[in-house]
Every structure is written in C-alpha cells, then in structure tokens.
Amino acid sequence: MSSWKGHPPVFGIRLADTPATGTFVLPADASGVLAGGDDETAVLHRESDxxxxxxxxLVVPRPLRTPAKIVIVGVGDGDEAGWRDAGAAAIRAVPTGEALHVxxxxxxxxxxxxxxAEGIWFAAYRFREAVQPPRSVEVTLGTTDPDAYAGSLAEARVTAAATWLARxxxxxxxxxxxxxxxxxxVRAEAATRPGVSVTVRGTDRLRAEGFGGLLAVGGGSATPPxxxxLAWRPEGATRHVVLVGKGITFDTGxxxxxxxDGMKLMKKDMGGGAAVVAATLGAADLDLPVRVTxxxxxAENAVSGSAFRPGDVITQWDGSTTETTNSDAEGRLVLADALAYAVAELEPDVVIDLATLTGANSVALGKRTAALYSHDDELAGALEAAGRAAGERMWRLPLPDDYADYLHSDIADRHxxxxxxxxxxxxxLFLREFLGDRADRWAHLDMSAPSxxxxxxxxxxxxxxxxxxxxLLRYLSS
Known part of the structure; x- marks a missing residue:
C-alpha cells in the first residue's frame, strides 16, 4: 500500500468525425442512424422493457456484421443528467479493453x-490499490463537429480527474x-500546478498559533495532527472563496x-477534506479566475492516555471555549478552528465547509442526499444549482436560532x-458560532451519507x- 503515488490517469476520450471500430453506442432515439438497414435494432429497442x-x-449482437455489437442506451429527457447516466451505463455494458464508439x-x-463523458469516466473509476484495475478503453465520440464539443470534453476531464483524486x-x-x-x-499534486501553493502547519506551529480544537482531537494518536x-491565486481575481473540509483520517470515536460496525468505514471521515483539495486543484487546472483557499x-481521533476526555474544556483558535461531553463529536472541533482562522485571517468573500459530520444526516435524507445549511439564499441557490448540474443532490435544512440554546454550557462558551x-x-449551529461577520456568507454541507x-x-x-x-467545481466555474 505504501507505494501508492497518486491517482491513476483518467483514460482518453476523443472526438472524431469519422466512424471508429468497436462497439457502437446509440442514444435510444437514434437507433436508425447507422447505414445498412438497422430495422431489427429499432424493433428490438421498441420491444425492450x-x-x-x-x-x-439494450445490447444487440450482430454476428459477422459491422459493427458486431450495438449498445442502445436511454438518455431520458436528453439533458446533461440523462446523458451522464447513459455514459455510465455504456462503459459498464462493454468488457474492459473493448473499443467504444458513441x-x-x-x-x-x-x-x-x-x-x-463524465458518466463514462466516473463509472470507469477503480481504486488503484484494489485488485480490479481502472477501466481503460478506447472511447470515441462520433460527431461531424468535433470543435463544438472540445471545451465540454476538457471540462469533463478535469472534473473526472478531481473526482478520481477525491475518491x-x-x-x-x-x-x-x-x-x-x-x-x-497535497504537496505532490500542488507541485505540478503553477499558481498553487501549500502551507502545512505541524504540531509546534498549531500550538503556537492556538489551534486548540485540532490539537485536542489529534492528541490521542501516535501520528500528530x-x-x-492549499491556495490557488490567479492574477486579477476579485473574489475569494474559502473551502474548509473535515480531515479526520480515522475516527475511533x-x-x-x-x-x-460504526468504526469500520471511518477511513472515509476525511471525505470533505479530499473534496475541497480536489476542487481547488481542479480550479487551477481550469484556470478559473477566482481565488480559492x-x-x-x-487528525486521527484515537484512544490513548493522551486522548481528550468527555467533560474537557477546549480553547479554540479564536480564544473561545468549548465543553465536550462526547469525543465522537470531534469533527466540529477541528472545523471550528479552521473556520475561525479563515474568517479572521483570509478575508473570504464566501466560506463553504464540507464534512462527513453526522449520522443524523442519513437519518433525515438517506444515502444519496447531503444536508445544506446557509443563511444566504443566493449562495444556497447557487450550490443547489451546481449540485443539480453536477449530479450531486442536496437539500436545504433550517438554522433555527432557538435551537442555538441547545449549545449552552455552564462552564464554557458553548457545548x-x-x-x-x-x-x-x-x-x-455549532459551526456558525465561529463565522463571525461571515455567517451570512457561509454554507455548510453535511455529506457523510453520500460520501x-x-x-x-x-x-x-x-x-x-x-x-x-x-x-464545488461547478460552483467555482459559475
């Protein structure tokens, strides 16, 4: 495992104005586009379930003919989401190594x-360390106007590479x-991109600068927090978006x-951190004219004699104190430090945090939908629109002020x-405590279940x- 050196390359998809060999993929409303009498294909499609x-x-074998196999895929309403599903279905319908002509x-x-293209790439992903390697096939998109779609393909490739990295x-x-x-x-990825810089604060600097929440959560592990x-600073950028991602590399509670059972998937408790890193690198790859940090x-939330205890009072980066009675509610403690630092030191126009934060998210919204919280209707609407376009669903939930009373502590600033x-x-609401004057320009995405x-x-x-x-890439692109 230790030889892993980065995410595998996203295999190529090319645009071409001449037919290619291999399996042909047709949208469901175009089963007659091939010359040579494809009436049988149209009939089989009409009679499919x-x-x-x-x-x-619908896979149609055509022995001794060219093409030898046709795959008809449904595209629904023909919008971007329908074609994404069609791409995913198409790549799964052919054996690895078999050329595909759409x-x-x-x-x-x-x-x-x-x-x-995104559907093809997303569905083709396999974790590099797994037994099954990534799907690697020759894919051609047949069109008489390749230039019209070159930009779309380039954007899809960056999005796929970012998603593969986060995965x-x-x-x-x-x-x-x-x-x-x-x-x-992160250092290795950033080193390949001009305009991207990385700063890593180790234990001594965290202690000197007062990141008390992060030090407390990571204090029980043999591997320090x-x-x-990570910063993308293009010349001329007039807007600064700060992305904060929870990075608990393993959570014992x-x-x-x-x-x-609650612990066995806790390697994923840094999914928010992976997403914000990938999106920032993707913004650099797309040369987006927005500053992103x-x-x-x-941290690793571990059990040992130096682990923080239920009932401890922790001093956060902003000098305020938090009483903790559950060491398994650790993600909000590390995010609080980062959010307070971002608001005070980075002068963001917008702050967005992503976190595999609560199991309550899945109870409310199930496995495929993240919870969105924000006081800013414009920001919330923009994120919802970006999620719809990207194929990642979210649902906005309220931030009722009277529930903030639940955070009352007799011995600290909050519970x-x-x-x-x-x-x-x-x-x-706990995270909102650390946003100061940016609370009305902040959004929180609780995405534990859909991660x-x-x-x-x-x-x-x-x-x-x-x-x-x-x-996030869709949002930053907008």
Missing amino acids: EPGRAGSV VLPAGIDPAAVRGL DLTNMPSSVKNPDWFAGQ CLVE GISIKTR ALVPL SSPAQGAGSVVAA WAEKHEADLTKGATGWGART
Missing part, C-alpha cells in the same frame, strides 16, 4: 456531451493515510468509542454535543464517491 429511460441498456446526434447540446484519497486505508501522508499527497492550507484540519436531538442542525456507495450504481462505483468535488 425500458426504452429511453436514462441509463437503460454516435452523437446532430446538434447535441455541449452540456449533454459533458455529461456523457482515491478517501478509499486509501488508514494504515497508510495518516495526517502526514495526506499532507504529502496538522493543518493543510476516541474515549466515547464507536461500535465495531482550501483548509483541511487533519459541543448537546443531547436534545436535531443532531445535524445543531452541529451546523460512500455500497455498490456500483449509476455513475458511482463501490466505495468512496468523492462527493462534493464536482459540485
């Missing part, structure tokens, strides 16, 4: 081509993925220890994990989903 449903597949309808929307970082076992390893991966600050507080319920909402897929489904592969990387 789900003609046209986005992601539906026949694009004349005048197809460039957004649909982007969705198609790789999250899938990596915690026997390798400690805070120092994660920071090293750190704070990664600390002294408030998790159950065995990603902050990832990294980290009150017992009154509304777990995801109260966690968001992991139990099986191959649509454009997701089993394991880490990289949730958030593509939504």
Whole structure:
C-alpha cells in the first residue's frame, strides 16, 4: 500500500468525425442512424422493457456484421443528467479493453456531451490499490463537429480527474493515510500546478498559533495532527472563496468509542477534506479566475492516555471555549478552528465547509442526499444549482436560532454535543458560532451519507464517491 503515488490517469476520450471500430453506442432515439438497414435494432429497442429511460441498456449482437455489437442506451429527457447516466451505463455494458464508439446526434447540446463523458469516466473509476484495475478503453465520440464539443470534453476531464483524486484519497486505508501522508499527497499534486501553493502547519506551529480544537482531537494518536492550507491565486481575481473540509483520517470515536460496525468505514471521515483539495486543484487546472483557499484540519481521533476526555474544556483558535461531553463529536472541533482562522485571517468573500459530520444526516435524507445549511439564499441557490448540474443532490435544512440554546454550557462558551436531538442542525449551529461577520456568507454541507456507495450504481462505483468535488467545481466555474 505504501507505494501508492497518486491517482491513476483518467483514460482518453476523443472526438472524431469519422466512424471508429468497436462497439457502437446509440442514444435510444437514434437507433436508425447507422447505414445498412438497422430495422431489427429499432424493433428490438421498441420491444425492450425500458426504452429511453436514462441509463437503460439494450445490447444487440450482430454476428459477422459491422459493427458486431450495438449498445442502445436511454438518455431520458436528453439533458446533461440523462446523458451522464447513459455514459455510465455504456462503459459498464462493454468488457474492459473493448473499443467504444458513441454516435452523437446532430446538434447535441455541449452540456449533454459533458455529461456523457463524465458518466463514462466516473463509472470507469477503480481504486488503484484494489485488485480490479481502472477501466481503460478506447472511447470515441462520433460527431461531424468535433470543435463544438472540445471545451465540454476538457471540462469533463478535469472534473473526472478531481473526482478520481477525491475518491482515491478517501478509499486509501488508514494504515497508510495518516495526517502526514495526506499532507504529502497535497504537496505532490500542488507541485505540478503553477499558481498553487501549500502551507502545512505541524504540531509546534498549531500550538503556537492556538489551534486548540485540532490539537485536542489529534492528541490521542501516535501520528500528530496538522493543518493543510492549499491556495490557488490567479492574477486579477476579485473574489475569494474559502473551502474548509473535515480531515479526520480515522475516527475511533476516541474515549466515547464507536461500535465495531460504526468504526469500520471511518477511513472515509476525511471525505470533505479530499473534496475541497480536489476542487481547488481542479480550479487551477481550469484556470478559473477566482481565488480559492482550501483548509483541511487533519487528525486521527484515537484512544490513548493522551486522548481528550468527555467533560474537557477546549480553547479554540479564536480564544473561545468549548465543553465536550462526547469525543465522537470531534469533527466540529477541528472545523471550528479552521473556520475561525479563515474568517479572521483570509478575508473570504464566501466560506463553504464540507464534512462527513453526522449520522443524523442519513437519518433525515438517506444515502444519496447531503444536508445544506446557509443563511444566504443566493449562495444556497447557487450550490443547489451546481449540485443539480453536477449530479450531486442536496437539500436545504433550517438554522433555527432557538435551537442555538441547545449549545449552552455552564462552564464554557458553548457545548459541543448537546443531547436534545436535531443532531445535524445543531452541529451546523455549532459551526456558525465561529463565522463571525461571515455567517451570512457561509454554507455548510453535511455529506457523510453520500460520501460512500455500497455498490456500483449509476455513475458511482463501490466505495468512496468523492462527493462534493464536482459540485464545488461547478460552483467555482459559475
């Protein structure tokens, strides 16, 4: 495992104005586009169970003919989402190594081509350290106007590479993925991109600068915590977006220890950190004219004699104090330090944090939907729109001020994990405490449930989903 040297390359998809060999893929409404009498293909399609449903597949073998196989895929309404599902279905319908030629309808929307390419790349992902290697095939998109879709394909490639990176970082076992390893991966990725810089604060600097929440959470581990600050600073940028991602490389629950089942997937507890890093690097790859800073507080929440205890009072970066009665509510403690630092030192126009923060998120919204919290209607709307376009669903939940009373502590400025319920909402209200005058320009995404897929489904592969990387890239691009 320790030989892992970065995410695998995203294999090529090319645009061409001449037919290629291999398996032909046709949208469901274009089964007659091939010359040579494809009436049988059209009939088989009409008689299939789900003609046209986005992601539906009909494989038509044609022995001794060219092409020898046709795959008809449903594109639904023909929008970007439908074509994304079609791309994912198409790549799964052919064996690894078999060339794929997708026949694009004349005048197809460039957004649909982007969705198609993203679907192919997302569904083809495999974790590099796994037994099964990434899908690697020759894919051609057939069109009479390649130049019209070159930009869409380039954007899709960057988004796919960012998503693959976020998935790789999250899938990596915690026997390798400690805070120092994660920071090293960010350094290596940033070194290949002009205009990107990295600062890593180790234990001594964290202590000198007062990152008390991060030091407390990481204090029980043999691998010390750190704070990664990754910055993309293009010339002429007039807007600064700060992205903060939870970076718990493994979460035992600390002294408030998790159950065995609750602990087995805790290598994914840094999924928010992976997403903000990937999105920031993607912004650099796309040369977006917006300044982006990603902050990832990294720690392993472990059990030992030096672990912080339930009932401890912790001094956060901003000098305020937090009483903690549950060491398994650690993510908000490290995020609080990073958010307070961001507001005071980085002068952000917008702050967005992503975190695998609460199990309550999945109770409320299930496995495929993140919870969105924000007082800013414009920001919330922009993130929802970006998520819809990118294929990552979220639902806005309230931030009721009277629930902030749940945070009352008799011995500190606030309580980290009150017992009154509304777990995801109260966690968001806790984070709001550290936003100061940026609370009305802040959004929080609780994305624990959608950060992991139990099986191959649509454009997701089993394991880490990289949730958030593509939504953030869409948002930054807008």
